[in-house]
Structure formats: structure tokens, C-alpha cells
Amino acid sequence: MTQKLVIIGAGMASGRVIEHLLDADPSAYDITLFNAEPRGNYNRIMLSPVLSGEKTYEEIVTHSDAWYAEHGVTCRFGEHVVKIDPEMKVVEGENGHVPYDKLVIATGSAPFIIPVPGHDLPGVISYRDLDDTNAMIEAAAKGGKAVVIGGGLLGLEAAAGLKERGMDVTVLHLMGHLMERQLDEAAGYLLRKDLEVRGITVKTQAATKAILGEDRARAVLLESGETLGADLVVMAVGIRPETRLATDAHLDVARGIEVNAQMQTSAPDIYAVGECVEFDGHLFGLVAPLYDQAKVLADSLLGQPNAFVVKELATKLKVTGCDLFSAGDFAESETREDIVFRDPARGIYKRLVIEDDRLIGAVMYGDTADGSWFFGLIKDGTDIEDMRETLIFGPAFQGGASADPLSAVAALPPEAEICGCNGVCKSQITSAIESGATDLGAIRATTKASASCGTCTGLVEQLLQVTLGDDFQMPQAQPVCGCTDLSHEDVRRLIKSQELKSQAAVWQELGWTTPNGCHVCRPAVNYYLLADWPLEYRDDPQSRFVNERKHANIQKDGTFSVVPRMWGGITTPDELRAIADAADKYDVPTVKVTGGQRIDLLGVRGEDLPAMWADLNRAGLVSGHAYSKGLRTVKTCVGTDHCRFGTQDSTGLGIKLEKHLWGSWTPHKLKLAVSGCPRNCAEATCKDIGVVCVDSGYEIHVGGAAGMEIKGTELLCKVATEEEAIEVISAMTQIYRENARYLDRIYKWLARVGLDWVKEQIVDDTENRRALAERFELSQSVYRKDPWAEHAQDSATRAQYAPLANLTLEAAE
Amino acid sequence: MSWIDIGHIEDIPLHGARVVKTPVGCVALFRTGAAEVFAADDRCPHKGGPLSEGIVHGQSVTCPLHNWVFDLNTGQAQGADEGRIGTYPVRVESGRLLIDGDAIGKRSAA
Incomplete structure (x- = not known):
């Protein structure tokens, strides 16, 4: 039979309870939900981004009115609960009674207000819910001065948000350094410095004596006698569990409503969850344990055994640009030792606290990438004796692994917690990725990781990268082939x-x-x-591949095509006669002019290749490498020799370049062109490397393509002389040869490494450019020669083109 | 069987192939190891590609036209492709390559 469940308070904890109940058994309870705020559940930890303007309220709503309606939850929003009657099992709301079989108190917490004179003046706001946030946004719109009392997590997020909105902000903090519960002095110092850089004034050891003003807050008076002008005062000194209803109903209440491990209060059918509870002496203010409690409570309501346990917690600050992490215990003591790493120039501080060869605390500022790993070590009580020397450098340095930025994430053990809010560990995320969740949205939908406060988004993305490769959709770090796992x-x-x-x-x-x-x-x-x-x-x-082995292009019928080189597209009557003779002699069925300014002889029998090459060699013709992953052609226009627009000798430079580069092997084919003026008749700007001559010199362009993809080049640099142009192009060719993956054209490779990197290497760093050009020349000392001549002249090689034996001829009996 | 001497193993480059013209068509001799040779049809059943021009790896060859891969032991196409090439008995004796004349439609000349 469906029982009646009444829940008081629509916050993040009770929201999660409802989700669990509906997931497990939608018909178990008829739910009535009270909320003092006139709205349903939203992601309270995202109020800071709403305050700073990075998000809107609509973006942080987790349960809309439609959602409640769809799931049959009766909502009594904007209605305060007046009283609970545990005897009669009735909740008394402002607008009427509701009987219950089970009751959940989820009243959360109330901001702690320091009872100084003037604390109740208009213009004094706490920072707890959307109304507070909207009040701050409204106040900030008028500009002026804001004083934030409290330099803890909430106060600093409020301060940063108000500063973003253009207010002049001062933070008052009673203790000696900011966030003293989460940070040690050194990290507190760095945080203060970062906030001051943003223009936020920080006063520590500052006790508030009174808030001054007649009709509204005008200033804050400190114990020291100092007065700070204030148009807005935000009190963010802490929270206390909201226990009023429980106390009135005579439930056991200490600092919070006391619950057992099943989240049950001292009254049998009344449960409590969230910030209003006290368990085993602990109060709870972060979302992760609240979600744990929600799961336990849902199980208790459904009669499933489960028990809540208190876990270690890690803290992160949601202020964009302030990267801090803290976990565990970092108070100094005689039995504890510290490992500290500081990089003052980069504002990085890391401190690990070790006791009995175990990590018990970690504080980091400026670089928190290894936070989860350290947190895992703390939670698991891992013996760190063996890695103590390099511990502070994080997981990337354990076991001699490479310094790949992703390796830290890759090195995390499967049970490492990635999302603290929702308690999602690495293996849950990786198995979600493996079952098809290949982007952040899908991960959030399937695991809830990074769906609450969002600070682990980077980690989740890195996991996607680690698991899927560089590109979320298209795994790029895939192995070369089935013969190896290596990329x-x-x-x-x-x-x-x-x-x-x-x-x-x-x-x-x-x-x-x-x-x-x-x-x-x-x-x-x-x-x-x-x-x-x-x-x-x-x-x-x-x-x-056969084409590069036989130095000719195989055609679909097993014959080959032969393309002699015409340097820069220039030929002579003698060369043309030799080509014509060869075409006749070897019965070439098709003679065609190519796009690379030369002539293609198509349909040559494989056996005839060496003889044909020998004939062509005699006329001075060499291989055009029309078949190779290497230099193909350097296309040119006629330039200053004949053209009335030509600015330089484009044909001459093209010939020099072709003579310099020919014979070289490259990851994929390499096509060049030199145009004598920006009219670009040689179509240089769609080549792998293109030169466009201008009056003052030579523009060198790279990364074009006009094949499966069409792509214009990007400008690499401009040089004044032919010699420089040849050196830059040699260096460009060599850096591509040394770094690209096989079968990547220059444009594809550039997309991986970025043109800026290439510019740094060969434009800015002239020494490196020269070294690359020299290495290219060294390689060319081996490869700058005609393979046709080698094959035609060497009898053993030449023999390879003929059948090993011919058994179709009648042998003599 | 009638073994016909068709050449020396060193006439075939390591991980390469040579062609023998026979009454049953062109047969490719694949040298897969220092002293390991296979003989099979030189014609891919897919589009007639010359398998002797393919890359020889392990005991397989990849057709140069469309990358069909054949196991030279069985002649069977590998992976998703379906097809088979004929294989012929061949052996190496003191470096000489001997092919079975009966299998290629030719009686020994000896």
C-alpha cells in the first residue's frame, strides 16, 4: 500500500532522496514536499557563479515544476511549516495539515548572524539562498562599497562575485589567515595575494564591533576603531543547522538534529537529512556527505539495510582563477612531518603532511592537478614510504612515467574519486565512456560526475581524453595497427x-x-x-608500397605510368622528342599532361620499365617521383623572364627548389609551387609549401591542399632573398619529416602541432632553422639521386622487373 | 609430383616476390623468410591485382590495389574479405627453388 511521505525542505539532500526513491520504487510513497522558499530544488553550490554572472538561475535549477508534476510530487512551495506533531503524525503548514506515515526533516542550515548592533539593518544580507544572491546582485547594480564579513569558503565566493559585478569589496576575517579551517598560513597567504591582485581588500584579525547606519547600513565599525564605509554588508561567518521544528517537536537535538546511521531521529517515523543533522558529533556543510546521507535515507525508507559513515573531505574554492585544494588534517605536531614545494614565481605552494609513513593532509595552491591523487592516498591510508622522495611531484613521477600532462589522470587508480560532490570514482567514469558516453554531457547524464559544482570538469575531460584519445569523437592516440599498441x-x-x-x-x-x-x-x-x-x-x-618500390604508379590493369621530371615545369624540344620516342617504342597507349606541369606516359608494362628509363636517362630525363611520399613537383609561373607582372624569377627559384628537394622521402606527398606575383598563377596557396613572390621578397606559405580536402595555405614567414627562402623551405621540409606521422600531409600535421610551434622552431629560432636545413642536406646526400638510373643500370635490380622463369615455353624433350 | 627448378632463392628479395609464367597463368613466388617460400596465384580474386607486387608480411601478402590480405598457407583472404587464391607446392633445396610441375600443368623437363 502506498504510504504518505512528507518532506520538509526542498534542498539538494532531499532532492536526491526523492530521486533515489523514484528510481527504486515510484509507487512506494505518495510524496508531499514543503519548501519555505517559493521554488523547488536548485544547485545551491552554484550560487557563486550566479552571483558572479557566470551562470543564470535557470541554469542551476535541478528540479523544475514540471518535473515534480510529472513524478506526482505534491509541492507546497513558499509555505512555512509551523509545527510537527509526532504523536498524531501530522505536519502543520501555514495553509493546512498534512498527515504522514514517514516524515523527513531537511531544513538545512541558517546563516549565522553575529549579534552586533546594527545586524538587522536593511542592507545587511546573509549568503545562503537565491533570494540572498538576488539581493546582492541588485545591490551590486548600484555599485558602491561592499564589506564581506567572513573569509571562509562562502565569504570569499561572495566577495569575488561582488567584485565581478563591479563593487569595491573588502573582506573582514577574524582569524590570522583566510580559510583557516581548510588552508595553512602559506596557502592562505597566496590566496590573499590572488584576491588582492583582483582588487579585493583583505583585512585579517578584523573583529566587527557594529554595523552603523540610521535607516540602512552605511558603515562597519571594527574593534580596532577603524570605520569602513559600506553600501552592502554580507555576513558569511558560518552556518548553523536549522533545528527549530525538531526542537519544538521534542526530538533529540544537540548542535543539529541527532540521527543514527540510518538517518533516523529519536522519533521512530521521523528522519532527517542534510545540513540540519548531527551524526556522531559531526555537522555537514559540503554536498558529498549529504548525497551519501540521501542514499542511506532512501534505503531506510524502502526498508533496505544501509548505514551512513563519515568520510574524509576535500575542499575546492569556486572562484575562477584561484586554484586551491585542501584535504585531511594539516595541523603541525611533533609526530608529523611536512613535505613542502614552493614555486614563488608561479605562485605555487604544495604541502603534504605525513604521519607514520602515511599521508594525512594535503594543501595545494596554484596547481591542484594532483589533488585527487593525494586525496586518494589520504582516504586509503596508503603506505607512501617508497615514493616519499618524489611524492610531492604527484603521480606522474611515480614509477618513472613520462611527463605527459594526462599521465597524472591516467595514473590514478580505478577507485580514485573524481567527483567529490557525487562520489563518482574513476572506474565508474571510464566504464561509462566505454559504454558509449563520449562527451561531458553524456558523462554527466550517466554518472553525475561534474554535474554539481563542476570543479572536476577538467578531470572528467582529461579522463575522456585519456580513454578516448585527443579528440573525444575521433580517438587519435590509436595504435598504428593491430601489430602494436603504440601510436x-x-x-x-x-x-x-x-x-x-x-x-x-x-x-x-x-x-x-x-x-x-x-x-x-x-x-x-x-x-x-x-x-x-x-x-x-x-x-x-x-x-x-609497389609504386615506391617500382618507381612508377601501378594502374588498375597492373600496368604502370611513367612521369619524367621537368624541373620547374621547363622542358626542351630534345626532352620532348625523347619522351615521344619512348612512347612509340614501348607502345604507350596514353600520353597525358599532368597538373604538376609534366607529361605522364600511361600503360607501360612492368617488364619494360628499366629499359624505358634507360632510354629516358640518355636524354637527361630522371624520375619525377610522381609515385612517392616525397617531393613531387615544384610548379612555377614564368615570372620576370616573360611576364609583365612578375616581381621575381619564380621559374628560377622553382627549379632551384626542385633540384634541392628532389629524391627526399616525406611522410606524405609534398607539392610545391612558386608564383611570381600575388596573381598566383602557379596556385602556390593550395600547395603543401608555396612561395608567392612580391617586390620586397618571398612569402612562404604552408599547409595547403587540393585533394580529398581543399585548404588554403597559411603564411609561415616572409624573407628577402632566394637563399633564405631555400633554407626556410629545407627546414620546413625537415621538421615535417622528423615529426609528422606517416601519411599526414603538412596541413594535417599542422593541425596537430599548430603553426605557431613551427614558427617558433624555424622562423624565430634561426639557429634551429639552420640545424634542420643541415640535417635535411645530410639526408639528401643519400637520397638526392635518380632511382630510375640505379634500377636500370644495376643488373640484379633490373632482373627483378622480369619474370623469374617462363614455363609456358615448350621445353626440349 | 614432378619438381621443376625455377631459380635460386636469392633471386627473390626477402619479404618480396617474383613471378613465374606457367600454363595455368602467372604464379607468384613469395619469400617470407630467409629460407621460406610460398607459391600462389598472382591474381587477386577481387579486381585482379598483381599479388607479387604486394607487401609480404609474416606468411601473408597484401594486394597492392585494395589491400586484401591473403594467408599464403591456405590462400584464404583474411578479415572481412572473402575469397581464395590457389596455392602450389614449392620447396627449397640447397638454395634452389623447386615448384611442383603437376600442380602448374607442366611435367618436369628432366
């Missing part, structure tokens, strides 16, 4: 750092699961090795 970047890094100079070394040292890779990884590894070790490693033709 392209990992393989490149390890080839360099471990000085792996052969394929065998890569397979062995990097734990390849196949004997010699596959058609995906082996060409990549072959390229990485020859790019990093040009002198030590020899290019392996058997690790290349």
Missing part, C-alpha cells in the same frame, strides 16, 4: 630516444606482436627509420 607518435619518439636503427630493433624493442609488421605499419616504420637515421638505415623496398 605513431609513440613509435617515432621511441625510435629517436632508444636509438632504434633497424626494423628488427623496432619489432623487438617495442614488442611488435607480428614477426615483421604488416602493410600498414611496415611502410611507416621504414619511413621513420630512414628519416631519423639517414646514414645508418637503408631504405627497404620490400617495406614500400
Whole structure:
């Protein structure tokens, strides 16, 4: 039979209780919800962002009127409860009685008001609910001076919010440093400094004597005799449990309403939850234990066994730009030792408190990225003796792991708590990601992680990154192929750092699961090795796609196309005659002009290739590398030689560039162009590297593409001379060769590393530019030669193009 | 079986292939290890790609046209692709490559 449940107070704790009840058994209770505020449940811990203007009230509503209606909750909002009668089991509201089978008191807390003279003047506001927040926003709109009494969590958030809204803000704090319950003196100092930088005045050891004013607050008088002008006074010195109804009903009340581990009060059918309760001597002000209580209470109401336990709590301040974290106990004592790290220049302070080889407290300011990890160590009582030396540097430095910024998150154990508000641990989030929650919204919907105060959003996003790769939708750190778990970047890094100079070394040292890779990884590894070790490693033709092995493009019928190089698109009658002769001699069915300003001979039989090359070589023609992940063409316009608009010798520079770069292997194809003026007839601004000549020199553009994707270039730099242009382009080619993943065109690689980084490396740092150009030249000492000539002249290589045997001929009997 | 000598193992590059023309069509000889050779049809059942031009890895070859991968032991296409290439008995003796003449429609000349 459905029982009647009455809940007094629509706050975050009772909101959670209702959710749990509806989830478990929607028909168990007929719920009536009283709230003194004329509205339902909203996310109270987000009031600070509302105050500062970063969010609106609508954004922090957690349960709308429609939600209550949909779930059959009877709402009596804006109605105070006058009395509880535990004998008759009736709640008396301002507008009438409601009988109950079970009652939940969730009246929360009331702000503590210092009873100084003038505390009840208009213009004195506490900071507790939306009405207070709106009152502050309204007051701030008039500008003027605000005095915030109380330098704890709430007071500082109020101060920061009012400052954001343009008020002149002073914080008064009774103790020697801010947030003394959560921070030690050093961290309190840094916090004070940050607040002062924002223009907030902080007065510590400041006791309020009176609030002055006739009709409204005008000033605050301190014990020291100092008077501070004030148009608005915010009292944020603390909260006390709201116990009035419980006391009147003769329930056991100490500082809060006393409850047992099942959240039951001294009266059998009356429960209490949230900030109004006291359990085992503890009061509760943060949301995480409230949510724990809510779960326990829901279970108790449904007759399920469960028990509330008090857990360690960590604190973060929700003031944008003030990054602080504190957890555990950090009072000094003889049996305790400190590990302290300070970086004054960056305003970073970290202190760990250790007792009996266990971490018992942590305070951090300025860099709180490792907070969750330390908090985990405190909660679990982990023995830290072995990692004591490097403990303060966080999880990234344990076990010699790399300094990857994400590794700290990756290193967290599965049970590490990520979202303190909702008690969500890492493994819950990662399993949600694995079951398809691939963005922040989905994580919030499925786990509630980062759905309350939001300070763990960064961590959740990093987990998404760690679990899914760089891009939430498109995992980017995926392995090269099924032969390894390593990504392209990992393989490149390890080839360099471990000085792996052969394929065998890569397979062995990097734990390849196949004997010699596959058609995906082996060409990549072959390229990485020859790019990093040009002198030590020899290019392996058997690790290349057929086109690069046979130096011609395979066609769909198994024949090949042959494209001789025409430097800068310039040719001669003799060359054209040689091409025509070769086309005749080898029955070339199709002769075509390419977009790269040269001639393509299509339909050549594989067996004929070496002989045809030898013929072309005799006329001075060499491979055009129209087949390679390497330099293709340098397209040019005619420039100053003939054109009336030309500003420089674009053809000459194109030829120089092509002669400089040809033969080099690159991660993907590399196409260049040089235009003699900004009319850009050579279409330089859609090439991998393009030069646009201007009167004063040469603009070097990079990152264009006109293939599967169309992309205009971006300007890398402008130089005055051809020599500089060639050096910059050599360096650009080399930095791309050394860093990009195999099969990334320059534009794709730039999207990963950013043009700014490339500029730093080769535009700003001229020494590095020169070094890169020199390394390119070193590699070119091996590769700047014609592969056609090599293949045509070497009889063993030449033989590879012919069948091994022909058994179709009749053998003699 | 009638074994026909078709060349020396060093005529085939390691992890490479060579073609033998036979009465049953072109047969590719794949050298997968220092002394390990397989023989199979040089024609991919998908679009007729020349498998001898593919990348040889492990005991498999990848077709150069559309990356179909064949296990050279069975001739079976791997992964999602369905198809099979004919395989032929071949052996290496003192470095000489011997192919089964019966299987390729050719009796031994010896």
C-alpha cells in the first residue's frame, strides 16, 4: 500500500532522496514536499557563479515544476511549516495539515548572524539562498562599497562575485589567515595575494564591533576603531543547522538534529537529512556527505539495510582563477612531518603532511592537478614510504612515467574519486565512456560526475581524453595497427630516444606482436627509420608500397605510368622528342599532361620499365617521383623572364627548389609551387609549401591542399632573398619529416602541432632553422639521386622487373 | 609430383616476390623468410591485382590495389574479405627453388 511521505525542505539532500526513491520504487510513497522558499530544488553550490554572472538561475535549477508534476510530487512551495506533531503524525503548514506515515526533516542550515548592533539593518544580507544572491546582485547594480564579513569558503565566493559585478569589496576575517579551517598560513597567504591582485581588500584579525547606519547600513565599525564605509554588508561567518521544528517537536537535538546511521531521529517515523543533522558529533556543510546521507535515507525508507559513515573531505574554492585544494588534517605536531614545494614565481605552494609513513593532509595552491591523487592516498591510508622522495611531484613521477600532462589522470587508480560532490570514482567514469558516453554531457547524464559544482570538469575531460584519445569523437592516440599498441607518435619518439636503427630493433624493442609488421605499419616504420637515421638505415623496398618500390604508379590493369621530371615545369624540344620516342617504342597507349606541369606516359608494362628509363636517362630525363611520399613537383609561373607582372624569377627559384628537394622521402606527398606575383598563377596557396613572390621578397606559405580536402595555405614567414627562402623551405621540409606521422600531409600535421610551434622552431629560432636545413642536406646526400638510373643500370635490380622463369615455353624433350 | 627448378632463392628479395609464367597463368613466388617460400596465384580474386607486387608480411601478402590480405598457407583472404587464391607446392633445396610441375600443368623437363 502506498504510504504518505512528507518532506520538509526542498534542498539538494532531499532532492536526491526523492530521486533515489523514484528510481527504486515510484509507487512506494505518495510524496508531499514543503519548501519555505517559493521554488523547488536548485544547485545551491552554484550560487557563486550566479552571483558572479557566470551562470543564470535557470541554469542551476535541478528540479523544475514540471518535473515534480510529472513524478506526482505534491509541492507546497513558499509555505512555512509551523509545527510537527509526532504523536498524531501530522505536519502543520501555514495553509493546512498534512498527515504522514514517514516524515523527513531537511531544513538545512541558517546563516549565522553575529549579534552586533546594527545586524538587522536593511542592507545587511546573509549568503545562503537565491533570494540572498538576488539581493546582492541588485545591490551590486548600484555599485558602491561592499564589506564581506567572513573569509571562509562562502565569504570569499561572495566577495569575488561582488567584485565581478563591479563593487569595491573588502573582506573582514577574524582569524590570522583566510580559510583557516581548510588552508595553512602559506596557502592562505597566496590566496590573499590572488584576491588582492583582483582588487579585493583583505583585512585579517578584523573583529566587527557594529554595523552603523540610521535607516540602512552605511558603515562597519571594527574593534580596532577603524570605520569602513559600506553600501552592502554580507555576513558569511558560518552556518548553523536549522533545528527549530525538531526542537519544538521534542526530538533529540544537540548542535543539529541527532540521527543514527540510518538517518533516523529519536522519533521512530521521523528522519532527517542534510545540513540540519548531527551524526556522531559531526555537522555537514559540503554536498558529498549529504548525497551519501540521501542514499542511506532512501534505503531506510524502502526498508533496505544501509548505514551512513563519515568520510574524509576535500575542499575546492569556486572562484575562477584561484586554484586551491585542501584535504585531511594539516595541523603541525611533533609526530608529523611536512613535505613542502614552493614555486614563488608561479605562485605555487604544495604541502603534504605525513604521519607514520602515511599521508594525512594535503594543501595545494596554484596547481591542484594532483589533488585527487593525494586525496586518494589520504582516504586509503596508503603506505607512501617508497615514493616519499618524489611524492610531492604527484603521480606522474611515480614509477618513472613520462611527463605527459594526462599521465597524472591516467595514473590514478580505478577507485580514485573524481567527483567529490557525487562520489563518482574513476572506474565508474571510464566504464561509462566505454559504454558509449563520449562527451561531458553524456558523462554527466550517466554518472553525475561534474554535474554539481563542476570543479572536476577538467578531470572528467582529461579522463575522456585519456580513454578516448585527443579528440573525444575521433580517438587519435590509436595504435598504428593491430601489430602494436603504440601510436605513431609513440613509435617515432621511441625510435629517436632508444636509438632504434633497424626494423628488427623496432619489432623487438617495442614488442611488435607480428614477426615483421604488416602493410600498414611496415611502410611507416621504414619511413621513420630512414628519416631519423639517414646514414645508418637503408631504405627497404620490400617495406614500400609497389609504386615506391617500382618507381612508377601501378594502374588498375597492373600496368604502370611513367612521369619524367621537368624541373620547374621547363622542358626542351630534345626532352620532348625523347619522351615521344619512348612512347612509340614501348607502345604507350596514353600520353597525358599532368597538373604538376609534366607529361605522364600511361600503360607501360612492368617488364619494360628499366629499359624505358634507360632510354629516358640518355636524354637527361630522371624520375619525377610522381609515385612517392616525397617531393613531387615544384610548379612555377614564368615570372620576370616573360611576364609583365612578375616581381621575381619564380621559374628560377622553382627549379632551384626542385633540384634541392628532389629524391627526399616525406611522410606524405609534398607539392610545391612558386608564383611570381600575388596573381598566383602557379596556385602556390593550395600547395603543401608555396612561395608567392612580391617586390620586397618571398612569402612562404604552408599547409595547403587540393585533394580529398581543399585548404588554403597559411603564411609561415616572409624573407628577402632566394637563399633564405631555400633554407626556410629545407627546414620546413625537415621538421615535417622528423615529426609528422606517416601519411599526414603538412596541413594535417599542422593541425596537430599548430603553426605557431613551427614558427617558433624555424622562423624565430634561426639557429634551429639552420640545424634542420643541415640535417635535411645530410639526408639528401643519400637520397638526392635518380632511382630510375640505379634500377636500370644495376643488373640484379633490373632482373627483378622480369619474370623469374617462363614455363609456358615448350621445353626440349 | 614432378619438381621443376625455377631459380635460386636469392633471386627473390626477402619479404618480396617474383613471378613465374606457367600454363595455368602467372604464379607468384613469395619469400617470407630467409629460407621460406610460398607459391600462389598472382591474381587477386577481387579486381585482379598483381599479388607479387604486394607487401609480404609474416606468411601473408597484401594486394597492392585494395589491400586484401591473403594467408599464403591456405590462400584464404583474411578479415572481412572473402575469397581464395590457389596455392602450389614449392620447396627449397640447397638454395634452389623447386615448384611442383603437376600442380602448374607442366611435367618436369628432366
